[in-house]
Amino acid sequence: MGLTSALAAAATRRVAVLVVETPGWGRARCAVEREVRRRGWRAALCPADADVLAVCGRPGERMAAAVDLVWAQLPGPRARIHLLDPNDVAPALDDAAAELADDGRQRADAEERPHDPLMGRPAVDEDGHEDAAAGEDDEDDEDDEDDDHLGGNGDHGDMGHADMGHGDMGHGDMDMPMPGGIPLAGGGEDRDGLALDVLHVPLGPVMPHWPAGLLLHCTLSGDVVQEARVEVLGALEPAPPAADLVHGSPADRCDRAATLLALSGWEDAATGAARLRDALLTDADPADCRPVLDRLARRVSRSRSLRWSLRDLPEVRNHVLVLLASAAASIDGVPAPVSATPLTDLPARLAGRDLAAVRLLVAAAGLDVAAAARTGAVVA
Amino acid sequence: MFLAAAVMLVLAVGGAAVALLLQRWTAVSASPLPSLPFLSGWRPQEHALSRFHARYYPVTLLFLAFDVEMLYMYPWATVVAQVGVSAVVEMFVFLAVLMAGVVWAWREGALRWV
Amino acid sequence: MSVVEVAVGWVPLAAVLLLAVAAAAAALDGALAARAAGRPWTAGLPVPWLETARLLRQRRRSTVAADRPLAATGRIGLLIAALLMVVVVPLGPWTLADLSVGIVWFNAMDVLVWAFVWLAGWGPNSVHALVGGYRFLAQALSYELPLMFALTAPAVAAGSLRLGDVVAEQQGLWFVVWMPVAFAVFCAGVAAFSVWGPFAAAAGPELAGGVLAESSGMDRWLVLAGRWALLAAGSAFAATAFLGGGHGPLLPAWLWTLVKTAAVLALLVLLRRRLPTVRPERLVTPAWLVVLPLVLLQLLVVSVVVVGRG
Numbered sequence: 001m002g003l004t005s006a007l008a009a010a011a012t013r014r015v016a017v018l019v020v021e022t023p024g025w026g027r028a029r030c031a032v033e034r035e036v037r038r039r040g041w042r043a044a045l046c047p048a049d050a051d052v053l054a055v056c057g058r059p060g061e062r063m064a065a066a067v068d069l070v071w072a073q074l075p076g077p078r079a080r081i082h083l084l085d086p087n088d089v090a091p092a093l094d095d096a097a098a099e100l101a102d103d104g105r106q107r108a109d110a111e112e113r114p115h116d117p118l119m120g121r122p123a124v125d126e127d128g129h130e131d132a133a134a135g136e137d138d139e140d141d142e143d144d145e146d147d148d149h150l151g152g153n154g155d156h157g158d159m160g161h162a163d164m165g166h167g168d169m170g171h172g173d174m175d176m177p178m179p180g181g182i183p184l185a186g187g188g189e190d191r192d193g194l195a196l197d198v199l200h201v202p203l204g205p206v207m208p209h210w211p212a213g214l215l216l217h218c219t220l221s222g223d224v225v226q227e228a229r230v231e232v233l234g235a236l237e238p239a240p241p242a243a244d245l246v247h248g249s250p251a252d253r254c255d256r257a258a259t260l261l262a263l264s265g266w267e268d269a270a271t272g273a274a275r276l277r278d279a280l281l282t283d284a285d286p287a288d289c290r291p292v293l294d295r296l297a298r299r300v301s302r303s304r305s306l307r308w309s310l311r312d313l314p315e316v317r318n319h320v321l322v323l324l325a326s327a328a329a330s331i332d333g334v335p336a337p338v339s340a341t342p343l344t345d346l347p348a349r350l351a352g353r354d355l356a357a358v359r360l361l362v363a364a365a366g367l368d369v370a371a372a373a374r375t376g377a378v379v380a
Numbered sequence: 381m382f383l384a385a386a387v388m389l390v391l392a393v394g395g396a397a398v399a400l401l402l403q404r405w406t407a408v409s410a411s412p413l414p415s416l417p418f419l420s421g422w423r424p425q426e427h428a429l430s431r432f433h434a435r436y437y438p439v440t441l442l443f444l445a446f447d448v449e450m451l452y453m454y455p456w457a458t459v460v461a462q463v464g465v466s467a468v469v470e471m472f473v474f475l476a477v478l479m480a481g482v483v484w485a486w487r488e489g490a491l492r493w494v
Numbered sequence: 495m496s497v498v499e500v501a502v503g504w505v506p507l508a509a510v511l512l513l514a515v516a517a518a519a520a521a522l523d524g525a526l527a528a529r530a531a532g533r534p535w536t537a538g539l540p541v542p543w544l545e546t547a548r549l550l551r552q553r554r555r556s557t558v559a560a561d562r563p564l565a566a567t568g569r570i571g572l573l574i575a576a577l578l579m580v581v582v583v584p585l586g587p588w589t590l591a592d593l594s595v596g597i598v599w600f601n602a603m604d605v606l607v608w609a610f611v612w613l614a615g616w617g618p619n620s621v622h623a624l625v626g627g628y629r630f631l632a633q634a635l636s637y638e639l640p641l642m643f644a645l646t647a648p649a650v651a652a653g654s655l656r657l658g659d660v661v662a663e664q665q666g667l668w669f670v671v672w673m674p675v676a677f678a679v680f681c682a683g684v685a686a687f688s689v690w691g692p693f694a695a696a697a698g699p700e701l702a703g704g705v706l707a708e709s710s711g712m713d714r715w716l717v718l719a720g721r722w723a724l725l726a727a728g729s730a731f732a733a734t735a736f737l738g739g740g741h742g743p744l745l746p747a748w749l750w751t752l753v754k755t756a757a758v759l760a761l762l763v764l765l766r767r768r769l770p771t772v773r774p775e776r777l778v779t780p781a782w783l784v785v786l787p788l789v790l791l792q793l794l795v796v797s798v799v800v801v802g803r804g
Binding site: 381382383384385387388389391392393395396399400402403406407408409411412413414415416417418419424427428429432434436439440442443446447450453454457458459460461462464465467468471472475479482483486491492493 | 499502505506508509550551552553554555556557558559561570573574577578580581590591592593594595597598599601616618619620621622623624628631632635638639642643646649650653654655702707708710711712713715716775778779782783786787790794797798800801803804
């Protein structure tokens with residue numbers, strides 16, 4: 001047992017946390033990121049990489065289903081925490097670490113988990129054809145999006161289904177082999193006229209460095225997004241206004257810059273922007289942050305490698321620079337608006353770009369998904 | 381001469397196998413967790429393994445031409461000093477022809493795939 | 495200084511040494527990351543050990559309808575390729591195998607990485623991993639040729655593909671002095687075949703971890719350790735082929751090899767902090783139109799010097 005507990009003690013000194021933000025609960029997410037950094041833990045990029053699933057805010061029905069599926073994909077040892085108040089973050093992470101270190105509990109959890117993978121549900125559309133494949137779990141999807149905001153009836157009954165043949169019920173071609181109950185990819189013409197396969201890939205809502213609540217239905221040919229459609233998944237109940245970053249505030253700008261820098265692979269600059277954001281959220285005097293912000297902005301604008309790497313996506317680099325400049329301006333009390341793409345315009349901007357570029361372009365679009373979630377606007 | 385390489389190969393494969401076995405003791409569960417692939421919390425609509433459109437296939441052809449050239453390059457490298465000027469001239473004329481191909485492919489847009 | 499082959503019994507020691515150097519590089523990286531996060535740099539030093547402990551405890555995963563043998567091959571392959579690389583790299587006066595085709599051997603191992611990374615991406619039956627695997631191939635098409643021609647330069651200068659001869663030829667003058675372009679390109683190639691730093695697009699945050707997106711536990715450890723080991727093996731090769739290997743004053747030859755390897759490795763780790771990820775589609779044009787001709791020019795210079803020397 002000596003080795004087991006020593007291993008557990010070492011392992012829980014560097015915990016990987018997968019953070020999920022519900023639209024409107026940005027402050028809780030920032031608080032988690034700050035505390036994770038302070039402890040020398042790190043953010044996870046995917047469930048396979050994560051020990052802790054930290055859910056910020058109260059997700060609506062469909063988003064909650066997505067979170068449940070991701071929770072089932074964490075390999076374990078695993079712990080799940082739920083956060084509403086930024087002040088609760090530190091004790092919640094303490095609890096999570098204690099839970100992770102409890103070897104008996106983690107072994108029992110692993111023992112209890114089902115032997116078949118949890119199948120979750122498809123990222124269902126309003127237009128119906130994907131609903132057919134979903135079999136019985138589409139009752140909430142045929143209604144309109146209001147369900148997401150009312151929270152449905154909290155019925156996650158379909159989550160328990162692990163039956164592998166589940167998906168083939170409504171599907172036309174029964175001849176097709178369906179390993180694991182999932183159909184094989186079908187062909188489609190791509191832009192070079194090659195008859196290769198097309199994949200339907202949902203991006204969001206559970207994805208690091210992704211706008212909270214955004215769900216992008218992508219049709220992929222190779223790694224190129226042929227077509228995209230936008231949806232917004234809302235919270236169970238509207239978040240109190242104080243729970244989110246103020247849209248356009250210096251902290252919000254730094255937060256968005258940190259996301260973009262992280263996606264462009266510049267870890268140190270992203271950390272710098274995130275530290276600035278956290279200082280702006282906590283410190284009494286934002287003017288103290290000005291010199292640091294200026295240094296970061298200079299460093300980013302001078303980086304030749306960043307300019308070169310993003311030359312075919314100039315709007316991405318521009319957006320980072322504009323974000324940092326406007327953060328500085330608004331600290332000084334000068335209003336500095338940043339251009340924002342309406343959600344409806346997003347698909348047209350993304351068609352024909354590769355998956356990695358799409359991630360950068362979405363982060364650089366200056367979206368205000370939380371506002372769309374508040375008004376209940378689900379963009380088709 | 382290749383004995384050391386063979387021993388290293390056995391050691392490396394054996395080491396990886398031992399590491400995977402060791403994990404059966406140290407991990408919270410000996411069996412792997414069955415899981416769907418990560419798709420932001422949704423069930424995949426189809427399997428990811430598919431006929432993938434590798435947009436850069438023109439570059440692969442260009443690469444192949446140069447890669448075959450490497451077969452000559454290594455033996456050539458060992459005899460440059462002995463053969464002298466003619467070896468250098470012949471090889472670099474050949475490389476220049478290949479580079480002309482690269483420039484042509486570039487002008488045809490084979491190096492851009494966005 | 496001549497390089498002599500040692501008994502096969504030393505193979506395990508070489509493997510341990512490579513892993514130790516790789517762990518040291520990961521520790522340095524952890525220290526730099528800790529400093530960037532506003533924590534004392536010493537707090538980041540144990541990162542490789544803590545990650546190892548974490549992954550030892552973590553359960554492995556198997557995704558639905560995954561191609562398990564292929565995924566496993568890809569995941570353990572990186573570490574195997576790195577270990578096979580160091581077979582031909584001399585530590586001061588000793589080497590495990592002074593192959594007459596040592597440089598080709600190293601080249602062959604780095605080409606194996608293509609297959610391994612792609613397999614690690616293909617195997618799990620996951621979109622993010624799959625796209626990551628193909629992205630690595632796109633990157634490989636750009637870095638491999640410059641890397642190969644950079645490797646040829648020391649061979650031409652030494653008139654041999656044997657690393658022992660390459661080291662012996664550098665008595666007095668290291669190759670880096672008159673083939674700096676080949677050295678720089680080779681170092682970039684090392685980072686690229688290690689799927690690391692600015693060349694980590696196949697496993698980046700923009701693909702939710704890419705080829706790593708579905709692996710956990712020991713599977714993940716093998717890939718991460720394999721990447722660091724590849725970086726360490728490549729640095730050791732750079733130290734040998736360009737920085738004179740064991741040549742140097744005062745210190746024993748084996749220590750010189752280690753010091754030079756550590757220097758190349760530290761340089762790469764430090765440089766990485768300043769650089770964003772290079773998108774593979776951005777890499778292809780400069781790699782073929784600028785870097786490749788530059789390396790060929792370097793090779794021409796080397797050839798002319800060799801012929802001129804008679």
